Amino acid sequence: MSANAITVNELTVDYDGVTAIEDVYFAVHAEKLTAIVGPNGAGKSTLIKALLGLIPTRTGTISCFGKSPKQYRKDISYVPQRAQIDWEFPANVFDVVAMGLYGELGLLRRFSSAHKDRVRSALTDVDMADFATRQISQLSGGQQQRVFLARSIVQDAKLILLDEPFGGIDAKSEAVIVDILRRQKQNGKSIVAVHHDLSTVKDYFDDVILLNKTVTAFGPVNDVFTKTNVEKTYGVSNLDFLTGRA
């Protein structure tokens, strides 16, 4: 498959009165795992919000599977950063995954047993079926992330957008999540994740977008994720390539 999941052209977005990203262009290939990598303040969150159609753009175009932002909303599922969620919210694992179906259910449609089966099947996909009735406040970081992945799976969107899926979770959970994402890719999903750990970019992802207000480079990790490009993106030299520390 060489089709593009996302095509972005000359995109400039202001956020809080400041130009956050400028003249950004890239393409995300369908059915690939793509990382968005860049230093703090590079505009990664702004880019995600723009892709989701949540903030206005100044110039440029975004298309997803050939559709405009308003048309493609239901083709994207979004996995937020864990820190953005109130984990004391009264909900169990099943409830949270079921929220993935709210868009499809609308206001009045009954939550049928077929819907329940879909939620259970998504929980099985992320190996969380035994935790269905567990309160979300009682989950570990890795489990919380897997619940959100299940929610994303149940939405059955073509593109999964994740904001730092590995933030603050242990190595074992990270491996489990990478495994889930790879299986989703095999199921035909396109996956884009904001990622911070430079040492794992090549292991986890097929493609990378290097961003620091503008796109430094994008393409397959083996071609693009070079020492020169990464140093250019982070604006430092002698970057310890494996740890990402200058």
Add this chain to the structure above:
Amino acid sequence: MTELIGYNTALALVGALLFGFSSGHVGAFVYLRKASLLSDSLAHATLPGLVIGFLVSAFLGMEEKNSWVLLLGAGISALFGVVVIQWITARTKLGFDTAIAAVLSVFFGFGIVLLTGVQSVSVGQQAGLEDYILGSVSGMLLQDVIVIGLVSIMCSAAVMVYRRSLTAFIFDSVLSEMAGYAQHRMSFLLSLLALVITIIGLKIVGLILVVAMLTIPAATARLWTTGVWSMSLLSAVFGSTCAGIGVIISALLPNLPSGAVIVVIMFIALGLSIVVTHLRSSNV
């Protein structure tokens, strides 16, 4: 029942049961949204409108207890308060809490000034007004109960219809936006429900304490439940029960404002719930 407590109290009881149910129902979502303070300032911001409504109805020669004009005034005034809060938050560097505190105190202070003015001109006639500050069910009419009941049922119905979108909006606003429920629309819906509950609750609990109807039953229900749906229903049941008991007690012991009695009863329920759920969890 009417023989036991009197026609008037029976009317008030029906109103209180329905109002308590819907305020608890809506309150669960206000509580989860952490918007209790906003509701409180909204309630206090009704006072200037209430007094102006009173003056208008007196000027037009209507009965001074004509609640329609008063409630309309209260609604407009509270809405204006919310607009000011949103303007301050969006356009200045002041925070949300400052905006809330400013609007709450300034609107309420202005209302008190107006009220004092009214009292000095027309002694005795403002008796109807004080009912809206601390709550009184003694003068409740059949038409009041019909309106309170119908509006309560409508509010609860709206919560039922929008339960999924409200839940998604409060838990993860991006998810609700992507599912087609725009954040500003959901936020407006919740504020509108809180406003309507506040206005119809003025008569029963009064503007100073109406925020308790939106928060204490919800907080109590939160202790006992682990899901939004069960929490909102339990909150509605708590609200209804406490409002009902409060109205009966305040009718049996004259001169006790119904609002204060209801709040004291709700507080007892909350206190007991805290103790019992704490003991239960420490036993496990």
